[in-house]
Amino acid sequence: MGTIWFCAVAFMIAMYVLLDGFDLGAGAIHLWVAKTEEERRQVLASIAPVWDGNEVWLVAAGGTIYFAFPALYASGFSGFYLPLMIVLWLLILRGASIEFRNHIKSAVWDPLWDFLFCASSLLLAVFFGAALGNVVRGVPLDASGYFFEPLWTNFRLGEETGILDWYTILVSVLALLALAMHGALWVQLKTSGAVNSRAGKLAGLAWWGVIVLTMLVTAVTFKIQPQVKENFTTWPVGFVFPLLAVSGIAGVAFELRRRNERRAFLASSAYLTGMLTSVVFGVYPMVLPAREAAYSLTVRTAKAGDYGLKIGLAWWILGMILAAGYSTYAYRSFAGKVAIDKGSRG
Amino acid sequence: MGQALDVHRIHFAFTITFHYIFPQLTMGLALLLVYLKTKALRTGDEHYDRAARFWGRIFGINFAVGVITGIPMEFQFGTNWAAFSKAAGGVIGQTLAMEGVFSFFLESSFLGLFLFGEKKLGRIGHWLAAFLVFLGSWLSGYFIVATDAWMQHPTGYRLGVGGAFELASFWDLLLNKWAVWQYAHTMLGAVQTGCFVMAAVGAFYLLTKRDENYGRTFVKAGVLVGAIAALLQLFPTGDMQGELVADQQPVTLAAMEGLFESRAGAPLVILGQPDVEKGRLDNPLEVPEILSFLTYRQWRADVKGLSEFPQTEWPDQIPLLYYSYHLMVGLGTIFIAVMVVAALLLWRGKLYDSRWMLWMLMLCVPLPYIANTAGWMTAELGRQPWLIYGLMRTAQGISPRVSAGNAWFSLIGFMGLYTVLGILWIFLLYREIELGPAPDVHPRGEEAAVLATE
Numbered sequence: 001m002g003t004i005w006f007c008a009v010a011f012m013i014a015m016y017v018l019l020d021g022f023d024l025g026a027g028a029i030h031l032w033v034a035k036t037e038e039e040r041r042q043v044l045a046s047i048a049p050v051w052d053g054n055e056v057w058l059v060a061a062g063g064t065i066y067f068a069f070p071a072l073y074a075s076g077f078s079g080f081y082l083p084l085m086i087v088l089w090l091l092i093l094r095g096a097s098i099e100f101r102n103h104i105k106s107a108v109w110d111p112l113w114d115f116l117f118c119a120s121s122l123l124l125a126v127f128f129g130a131a132l133g134n135v136v137r138g139v140p141l142d143a144s145g146y147f148f149e150p151l152w153t154n155f156r157l158g159e160e161t162g163i164l165d166w167y168t169i170l171v172s173v174l175a176l177l178a179l180a181m182h183g184a185l186w187v188q189l190k191t192s193g194a195v196n197s198r199a200g201k202l203a204g205l206a207w208w209g210v211i212v213l214t215m216l217v218t219a220v221t222f223k224i225q226p227q228v229k230e231n232f233t234t235w236p237v238g239f240v241f242p243l244l245a246v247s248g249i250a251g252v253a254f255e256l257r258r259r260n261e262r263r264a265f266l267a268s269s270a271y272l273t274g275m276l277t278s279v280v281f282g283v284y285p286m287v288l289p290a291r292e293a294a295y296s297l298t299v300r301t302a303k304a305g306d307y308g309l310k311i312g313l314a315w316w317i318l319g320m321i322l323a324a325g326y327s328t329y330a331y332r333s334f335a336g337k338v339a340i341d342k343g344s345r346g
Numbered sequence: 347m348g349q350a351l352d353v354h355r356i357h358f359a360f361t362i363t364f365h366y367i368f369p370q371l372t373m374g375l376a377l378l379l380v381y382l383k384t385k386a387l388r389t390g391d392e393h394y395d396r397a398a399r400f401w402g403r404i405f406g407i408n409f410a411v412g413v414i415t416g417i418p419m420e421f422q423f424g425t426n427w428a429a430f431s432k433a434a435g436g437v438i439g440q441t442l443a444m445e446g447v448f449s450f451f452l453e454s455s456f457l458g459l460f461l462f463g464e465k466k467l468g469r470i471g472h473w474l475a476a477f478l479v480f481l482g483s484w485l486s487g488y489f490i491v492a493t494d495a496w497m498q499h500p501t502g503y504r505l506g507v508g509g510a511f512e513l514a515s516f517w518d519l520l521l522n523k524w525a526v527w528q529y530a531h532t533m534l535g536a537v538q539t540g541c542f543v544m545a546a547v548g549a550f551y552l553l554t555k556r557d558e559n560y561g562r563t564f565v566k567a568g569v570l571v572g573a574i575a576a577l578l579q580l581f582p583t584g585d586m587q588g589e590l591v592a593d594q595q596p597v598t599l600a601a602m603e604g605l606f607e608s609r610a611g612a613p614l615v616i617l618g619q620p621d622v623e624k625g626r627l628d629n630p631l632e633v634p635e636i637l638s639f640l641t642y643r644q645w646r647a648d649v650k651g652l653s654e655f656p657q658t659e660w661p662d663q664i665p666l667l668y669y670s671y672h673l674m675v676g677l678g679t680i681f682i683a684v685m686v687v688a689a690l691l692l693w694r695g696k697l698y699d700s701r702w703m704l705w706m707l708m709l710c711v712p713l714p715y716i717a718n719t720a721g722w723m724t725a726e727l728g729r730q731p732w733l734i735y736g737l738m739r740t741a742q743g744i745s746p747r748v749s750a751g752n753a754w755f756s757l758i759g760f761m762g763l764y765t766v767l768g769i770l771w772i773f774l775l776y777r778e779i780e781l782g783p784a785p786d787v788h789p790r791g792e793e794a795a796v797l798a799t800e
Contacts, residue, residue, distance in 0.1 A: 070435025077424025304511030
């Protein structure tokens with residue numbers, strides 16, 4: 001039962017990264033791909049109807065962790081207190097900048113929100129990367145089942161780790177580049193004209209960074225988290241996940257060259273999915289690895305009571321089918337490239 | 347430890363109080379939007395569609411602030427109340443996760459369609475989008491109230507291995523009778539906020555002699571729905587809520603009423619200041635025997651005072667609890683008077699010319715916010731000193747590793763951010779109201795139409 005919920009949570013987090021990933025990425029790059037007011041509105045219009053729904057995956061994943069793995073929720077969220085609070089503030093700023101911008105047209109209003117939108121999106125990508133890095137590296141859990149990490153200590157992987165050290169910063173940069181690429185491919189898919197071609201170029205540039213860092217981070221990760229190597233040697237079938245990532249990233253380059261915008265975006269989604277599932281597969285059965293292996297939280301030690309988990313499965317599956325239905329419908333309703341009505345008083 | 351506990355409590359109180367400013371209007375307006383869209387559908391009159399579009403813009407701003415201040419709530423159980431979450435997550439994680447899975451997806455998908463897809467959806471489709479936004483937001487309310495109700499009156503749980511609570515009966519958790527009545531009472535409060543806001547905007551237009559046809563529509567909708575909600579707020583929902591408190595949390599009832607000593611034929615206190623040290627109420631203005639009657643339906647019934655319970659069981663903020671409760675009840679009574687008189691004037695066809703009543707409706711707008719906040723304070727302060735009533739003390743629930751210093755850091759951050767957010771919210775709402783519902787006044791064009799895709 002624990003393993004099923006482990007997969008369910010991994011699925012929700014993957015959905016979050018794929019969906020909110022593109023609007024985060026779009027935010028992080030929009031100052032560079034969209035220069036004029038009309039271009040900025042094109043980028044915003046490409047995410048306006050869906051960003052909120054995308055962010056729901058984060059909230060729903062949080063709720064599901066709370067319900068399925070209460071000990072993980074309690075220990076992880078209180079241990080990552082400071083970065084989580086900063087993430088919450090960034091989410092607030094970002095939501096405000098998307099929603100408030102279009103209510104007023106003024107030479108001081110628009111640039112302010114454009115800047116905040118870009119900065120908060122950028123920093124969120126960095127923080128999410130750091131979070132992932134922390135989970136892979138392991139946190140200073142002790143016998144009480146709790147820990148508390150400062151934002152940084154000495155940037156080394158010693159006894160007293162901070163949220164940011166050289167490894168997690170490396171993962172952060174990778175996350176930022178990967179989401180920038182993902183977002184650029186989304187913007188390319190949804191827009192036309194100058195924005196479209198700039199986004200395509202930017203995605204191509206980011207691609208090189210992603211390739212280099214993916215190799216680097218992968219190599220380092222095998223050293224830092226021994227469980228990863230163990231899992232891949234015990235169950236070689238797990239190599240399908242990194243394979244998906246590799247074919248995804250290759251697909252991005254291939255489709256960019258062939259100018260198939262839709263496929264390029266899908267390939268980037270495959271890359272992100274492959275990377276995430278590889279990590280998840282690599283740390284299983286741990287849900288939160290500890291620096292000292294004995295204190296790690298695992299699927300078995302962190303899960304809630306079996307009765308609740310069984311009941312939960314019934315409504316969760318129903319809920320996911322419904323959610324998939326609404327989102328598909330919403331995305332189809334806004335399918336195609338955005339068109340800013342030039343005749344309007346925009 | 348005492349210091350960290352206080353900061354964590356203020357942290358939660360501050361963020362939840364600020365957050366709840368927004369959902370109460372969202373939930374109330376969602377119902378009124380369905381009303382306006384239904385009118386539009388039945389009459390085929392573009393007037394109601396424009397009215398709905400205007401309120402849709404206000405709804406959108408309000409909803410956005412509700413969402414961004416709501417995300418911290420979902421995370422704060424873990425960040426600041428880790429010990430509580432570890433113990434109770436197996437039970438209330440159910441309702442919180444269900445809120446995400448069932449209401450947030452529904453709400454967010456269809457709000458996007460409601461705001462940006464009117465052209466594409468057609469008349470019936472757009473009505474349906476409004477209805478589904480309403481359904482999503484009201485479902486969300488239920489899951490949250492059910493979560494709180496479990497903390498007020500735990501049902502359907504058992505103690506698992508390792509001291510954490512486990513779910514024992516899904517339906518006992520979901521259909522907790524406390525949840526059902528608290529939900530009805532909470533939602534009526536939200537409807538009243540929506541009604542007062544809509545009526546106030548309408549009154550503002552009528553008093554300033556602009557957009558008067560819209561003003562009449564808004565005042566009428568607000569007053570009609572508001573009068574019904576105000577009455578139902580008192581009876582049966584408020585009455586049942588009181589009965590549950592008297593039955594399950596008698597010490598809370600005594601503290602709410604400022605009743606220090608047990609009394610047969612206990613009076614209803616209208617005004618007075620509780621002095622907890624001396625154990626008495628100063629300057630009481632009372633109506634004799636009413637409290638006994640309201641609680642037990644007998645004029646001479648005996649109501650237990652605080653002195654019957656050990657002090658360790660008393661809520662720790664008795665004066666604040668007492669004032670919250672009295673504010674809520676007092677304001678609720680005023681709402682009934684205002685709304686019923688306005689409804690009578692409407693029925694006699696005099697409301698739109700009755701300047702004093704329009705003034706009254708316009709000036710009342712902050713009051714339902716105060717009443718709703720006071721109502722929640724009554725519930726949550728009344729639950730003290732328990733975090734889960736009878737099972738876990740508030741002091742046992744905080745995150746063991748998060749120091750007072752770290753909690754202050756985030757509390758100060760939220761205070762700053764929310765101040766800015768609050769100012770922007772009022773500024774943007776004022777601007778939408780100033781621009782008004784007439785077509786072609788919005789500088790960004792009709793955003794809904796503009797963003798339509800190919």
